[in-house]
Amino acid sequence: MLLNKYSNQIITLENQTIVKIHYPVIVYPKTIQSLSLDKSFKITGKLLGIKGQYLILDSGVFNIRKFSGYCIKFSG
Numbered sequence: 001m002l003l004n005k006y007s008n009q010i011i012t013l014e015n016q017t018i019v020k021i022h023y024p025v026i027v028y029p030k031t032i033q034s035l036s037l038d039k040s041f042k043i044t045g046k047l048l049g050i051k052g053q054y055l056i057l058d059s060g061v062f063n064i065r066k067f068s069g070y071c072i073k074f075s076g
Helices: none
Strands: 047-051 054-057 060-063
Touching: none
Parallel strands: none
Antiparallel strands: 047 054, 054 060
């Protein structure tokens, strides 16, 4: 079982506050192009909005949940 195997690596975050992010979508894309880190090592674009698990960029849509195990760096 995973809990037994990795019990020494589990950390509990206590007394954490939930942060609500409100980032309205400026423009919805006319056509949706999915961006993938498996196809391109670097993804660039201007952030137009956030909808659920998706970052809407001017270059396409990036599904954050799909790449949850990846190490990602954002810069502005």
